[in-house]
Amino acid sequence: MLITLEFSGGAEMLFDNKKSHEVNLPDTEKWTIGSLLLWIRDNLLRDKPELFLQDDTIRPGILVLINDADWELYGQSEYVVEAKDKISFISTLHGG
Amino acid sequence: MNSHEKLSYINEIEKLKKELKDKNDLINQLNNSLNGDEKLPKVQSLDYSLNKEAISNLNNENILRYSRQLILPEIGVKGQLRLSNTSVLIVGAGGLGCPSAIYLAAAGIGTIGVVDYDEIELSNLHRQILHTESRTGLKKSASVAASCSNLNSSVKCIPYHTVLSSKNALELINQYDIIVDATDNVATRYLLNDAAVLCQKPLVSGSALKFEGQLTVYNYQNGPCFRCLFPKPPPPETVTNCSDGGVLGVVPGIIGSLQALEVIKIAIGLPDTFKQRLLLFDGLAGSFRNIGLRPRQKNCAVCGDDPSIKELIDYEQFCGAKADDKGKNLTILEQSQRISAKEFSEILKSKEKHLLIDVRSPVELEICDLGECLNIPIGSIEKEDQLKCIENTIKDNNINKVFVVCRKGNDSQIAVKFFQEKLTSLGICFQDIRGGLYAWQKSVDQSLPLY
Numbered sequence: 001m002l003i004t005l006e007f008s009g010g011a012e013m014l015f016d017n018k019k020s021h022e023v024n025l026p027d028t029e030k031w032t033i034g035s036l037l038l039w040i041r042d043n044l045l046r047d048k049p050e051l052f053l054q055d056d057t058i059r060p061g062i063l064v065l066i067n068d069a070d071w072e073l074y075g076q077s078e079y080v081v082e083a084k085d086k087i088s089f090i091s092t093l094h095g096g
Numbered sequence: 097m098n099s100h101e102k103l104s105y106i107n108e109i110e111k112l113k114k115e116l117k118d119k120n121d122l123i124n125q126l127n128n129s130l131n132g133d134e135k136l137p138k139v140q141s142l143d144y145s146l147n148k149e150a151i152s153n154l155n156n157e158n159i160l161r162y163s164r165q166l167i168l169p170e171i172g173v174k175g176q177l178r179l180s181n182t183s184v185l186i187v188g189a190g191g192l193g194c195p196s197a198i199y200l201a202a203a204g205i206g207t208i209g210v211v212d213y214d215e216i217e218l219s220n221l222h223r224q225i226l227h228t229e230s231r232t233g234l235k236k237s238a239s240v241a242a243s244c245s246n247l248n249s250s251v252k253c254i255p256y257h258t259v260l261s262s263k264n265a266l267e268l269i270n271q272y273d274i275i276v277d278a279t280d281n282v283a284t285r286y287l288l289n290d291a292a293v294l295c296q297k298p299l300v301s302g303s304a305l306k307f308e309g310q311l312t313v314y315n316y317q318n319g320p321c322f323r324c325l326f327p328k329p330p331p332p333e334t335v336t337n338c339s340d341g342g343v344l345g346v347v348p349g350i351i352g353s354l355q356a357l358e359v360i361k362i363a364i365g366l367p368d369t370f371k372q373r374l375l376l377f378d379g380l381a382g383s384f385r386n387i388g389l390r391p392r393q394k395n396c397a398v399c400g401d402d403p404s405i406k407e408l409i410d411y412e413q414f415c416g417a418k419a420d421d422k423g424k425n426l427t428i429l430e431q432s433q434r435i436s437a438k439e440f441s442e443i444l445k446s447k448e449k450h451l452l453i454d455v456r457s458p459v460e461l462e463i464c465d466l467g468e469c470l471n472i473p474i475g476s477i478e479k480e481d482q483l484k485c486i487e488n489t490i491k492d493n494n495i496n497k498v499f500v501v502c503r504k505g506n507d508s509q510i511a512v513k514f515f516q517e518k519l520t521s522l523g524i525c526f527q528d529i530r531g532g533l534y535a536w537q538k539s540v541d542q543s544l545p546l547y
């Protein structure tokens with residue numbers, strides 16, 4: 001299943017400074033955001049997983065978006081990922 | 097002329113150059129106090145209370161001044177009067193605060209309060225565009241107030257030269273109608289959010305870093321607050337400030353201008369604000385994205401149905417970070433693992449065999465360096481091939497002393513600690529140059545550029 005992952009606001013620094021990643025998830029299981037997070041940790045994340053995940057969920061300060069909407073509106077980690085979904089991870093900025 | 101004479105001339109020239117530089121610095125300083133301070137308005141104490149006399153009609157001069165926005169049906173005379181009866185508190189007189197303040201002044205907002213504890217530095221001017229060269233060293237809040245008054249003398253501009261804190265925030269915010277978060281650090285953002293919720297004021301929040309910006313309106317018309325989105329603060333090590341991460345001036349310029357627009361819409365009562373929405377601006381990609389956010393959270397600690405936060409708390413403790421964007425000074429290493437810039441300059445002079453590792457990024461290395469070095473950016477010290485590279489260099493050149501340098505002396509300590517652990521088998525002593533290039537500039541070579 002093909003989906004798009006996006007990282008911005010500094011979160012891309014954990015992923016070779018690449019903001020957009022097309023990934024192909026194995027069709028062996030039903031994917032939720034929860035299981036996707038672990039897949040990202042094991043397959044995409046280079047180093048310092050604690051800067052992305054804490055206690056197997058997203059660390060404080062990163063907002064997760066499902067097709068440009070807050071994941072809170074879709075049941076957070078329970079959301080079942082569909083083909084062509086765009087899942088974004090936005091680190092909040094604090095500079096000014 | 098013999099070589100001895102030559103040397104004494106060179107020394108004399110150097111001495112004169114230094115004297116000239118000192119005198120020039122003095123001239124600049126005197127110029128600043130002459131041109132700057134007198135023109136800037138006096139900063140206000142916090143107990144200053146706003147006198148809000150309602151303005152009920154526009155005079156001819158105002159009609160002409162605002163004519164191009166007055167004829168917009170969404171604004172009209174009614175809207176313009178609302179603007180002139182609105183007071184806005186801008187917290188942060190920097191990259192976001194400058195553009196939002198000046199557009200609000202231009203649009204005829206009644207009162208603009210500006211809070212900032214900081215003084216103007218040369219490295220601010222590329223983005224904090226209301227400050228000027230002649231005002232370096234002066235108070236940012238007063239500088240913004242002066243620029244706004246110059247543009248529109250009918251706007252009341254009140255500078256507060258102070259750190260916004262849990263002690264003074266409520267008193268200050270209570271006096272204003274709309275709050276603009278133009279700050280630069282996490283602790284102050286939580287403080288402002290909670291204070292805005294407790295005082296029931298809308299909070300127009302902006303932020304910018306590198307080429308990216310974000311914009312949201314919090315705590316407005318039953319929408320979410322900052323804590324609804326981020327109940328827990330980010331780990332301090334994940335937060336980057338403008339000084340370390342860099343920022344292109346026009347990016348906070350765009351976000352700050354949008355903050356002014358949101359303030360105007362809220363003041364007039366126009367619909368479709370950024371309440372419960374987030375704008376993501378990416379200057380490199382040239383994209384603006386509009387994100388739908390969650391509604392107000394019933395279990396939010398401050399704006400929820402049963403809030404646990406009923407008064408302001410200690411935000412530096414809550415965030416584990418200082419309420420400014422100045423870098424911290426780490427002390428990780430023992431004294432024996434560090435040398436001073438002066439001591440390192442002696443080593444360079446004596447030509448003693450050593451390896452210098454510079455852990456800054458390649459772009460920073462292009463700005464200045466301390467001579468021959470191995471460049472291993474702090475972000476990649478953990479990579480296998482980089483460690484291998486150090487190991488090979490040490491072995492190939494029979495080196496037994498390794499020094500690590502960075503800009504300010506924090507990253508170099510992290511790197512020394514890491515190298516010492518990973519490369520114990522080499523039996524080498526790793527040391528960092530205390531205070532980095534800043535210390536070098538101060539105690540060894542004043543001509544080194546600082547950034």
Ligand SMILES: [Zn+2]
Pocket residue numbers: 320321322323324325392393396397398399400
């Ligand atoms: Zn809330």
